[in-house]
Amino acid sequence: MPIDAAKALAAEPRSGEIAWTAKDVLLYHLGIGAGLPATDPDELRYTLESRLHVLPSFATVAGSGAPGVISGLSLPGVEVDLARVLHGGQVLTVHRPIPAAGEATTTSSLAAVYDKGKAAILVLRTDVADADGPLWTNDAQIYVRGEGGWGGDRGPDTRMAPPAGRPDRVLERTVREDQALLYRLSGDWNPLHADPDFAKTAGFDRPILHGLCTYGITLKAAVDTLLGGEVTRVRSYATRFAGVVFPGETLRIRLWAQDGGVVRAEVTAVERSDAPVLTDTVVHHT
Known part of the structure; x- marks a missing residue:
């Protein structure tokens, strides 16, 4: 079996050093579609270094690119084909506001x-x-894909009941044709998002958008509309990647403001009859 679960779980934690600058933050924000309209004061806080606010989802690329998807495949006991790999979900917990530039240990x-x-x-x-x-x-x-079936723990069922009632906001965000090519410059070099031939070997007609790009687009939408643009209010952000997005498509983002400092979100692809993209998506905030 390519995945030796016992060996992988027994491996010693890995430590490393990362650093980032305001340029990295600006590039990330552009990669998730910030800056439209370019002179909008609400967008300039994402695109102008003198006013820079750091969207917490920047943590998924800070210093070393998207965490887990590539680095996790180099762990002891893990030998898999990259073409079989998809990002299934992401949970981010923010302990303090993220500085626009910094150095840290991972x-x-x-x-x-x-x-x-x-x-x-x-x-x-x-x-x-x-x-x-x-x-x-x-x-x-x-x-x-294709690496289960050894009789191991299935894990918890983390699926949530759909949000009740009408959403408080329904937004549409167009994904640029070159969005994946721009976003990958923040560090996720998986050829699935750029190389048409590789995408076909993975079972897709063409390259797909990074799940973490959609993740960032959605958090920005929630912060901008329901949290007054205050990025520091975000405490945690979780999602399950339910489907793919192709560059050029339109995202429909539905947001529900709930009691207790919670925003629920569901994201679909408009051109494919509202095919699910992100589900079980929750922002906890102050």
Whole structure:
């Protein structure tokens, strides 16, 4: 079996150093569609260094690219074909506001390996801290097709009931044809998002958008409309990647403001009859 769960879980945590600058933050914001209209004061806080606010989902690319999807495949006991790999879900916990530039230490380990029958799920946890203490924690869920069926733990059922009632906001965001090519410059070099031939070997007609790009687009929409543009109010942000997005498509983002500092979100692809893209999506905030 290409995945040796016991060996992978027993591996020692890996530590590393990362650094980022305002340029990295600006590039990330552009990669998730910020800056339209270019002179809008609400957009300039994402695109002008003198006013820069850091959207918390920047933590998924800070310093070393998207956490977990590529690095998780280099763990002891894990040998899989990259063409079989998809990002299944992401949970971000923010411990303090993320500075526009900084240096930090990362500690990564495999938190769980689940056997879903036709697939395996690897949960890679990355804790990030700077000289002042913890900054954020990322849990990346890596879905590996064809690698389940060894009789392991199926893991918890984390699916949620759909939000009740009419959404408080319904927004549409057009994904640019070159969105994946721009977003990948923040560090996720998986050829699935750029190389048509590789995409075909993975079972797609053409390259697909990074799930974490849709993740960032959705958080920005929630912050801008329901949190008054205040990025520091976000405490955690979780989603399950329910389907793919192709560059050039339109995202329909439905948002529900709930009691207790919660925003629920559901995202679909308009041109494919509202095919699900992100589900079980929750922002906890102050």
